[in-house]
Amino acid sequence: xxxxxxxxxxDDRLIHGQVMTAWLQAYRTSHIIIVDDVVAEDExxxxxxxxxxxxxxxxxxxxxxxxxxxxxxxxTDSVLLLAKTPKTFFLLENHGIGLxxxxxxxxxxKQGRKQLxxxxxxxxxELDYLKKMRELEITIxxxxxxxxxxxxxxxxxx
Numbered sequence: 096x097x098x099x100x101x102x103x104x105x106d107d108r109l110i111h112g113q114v115m116t117a118w119l120q121a122y123r124t125s126h127i128i129i130v131d132d133v134v135a136e137d138e139x140x141x142x143x144x145x146x147x148x149x150x151x152x153x154x155x156x157x158x159x160x161x162x163x164x165x166x167x168x169x170x171t172d173s174v175l176l177l178a179k180t181p182k183t184f185f186l187l188e189n190h191g192i193g194l195x196x197x198x199x200x201x202x203x204x205k206q207g208r209k210q211l212x213x214x215x216x217x218x219x220x221e222l223d224y225l226k227k228m229r230e231l232e233i234t235i236x237x238x239x240x241x242x243x244x245x246x247x248x249x250x251x252x253x
Contacts, residue, residue: 100173101166101192106200107179109134110147110154113200113240114177119152121241124173126153130162130183159183163190181217181224188231196234198245199225212237212251226252 102122134140135158148154208216229235236245
């Protein structure tokens with residue numbers, strides 16, 4: 096992976112105005128890799144994502160396995176990895192990606208999820224994946240926008 100800086104964010108909306116503006120500027124990157132097995136195989140969803148992405152941003156939409164392979168060969172300054180769920184990042188880490196930090200920015204409420212913080216709702220399984228990644232010494236923090244202070248997972252679990 097050379098010297099590529101990987102910024103990892105969980106947001107089930109994937110690309111939306113907030114990600115496109117504030118986060119890309121904060122991370123000083125113009126390359127987004129969406130990692131999602133379902134979206135990567137759905138031409139309609141991929142078309143929608145490409146339609147909302149700014150022209151000057153490179154977008155790759157890959158399965159977990161394809162993303163792991165791609166990331167191991169990537170040689171660029173920085174990249175924003177976007178996924179809908181914690182499980183995706185756990186699976187990437189099992190491929191030896193070496194994630195340092197994951198920002199949780201938005202997981203919508205739906206049946207079976209409990210509120211963790213503001214607009215972050217998780218199932219017991221999703222919380223377990225977050226905890227497992229924390230055990231792997233990956234920093235997990237909640238941060239909706241870049242100019243607000245992130246809150247560590249540990250703080251929310253107390």
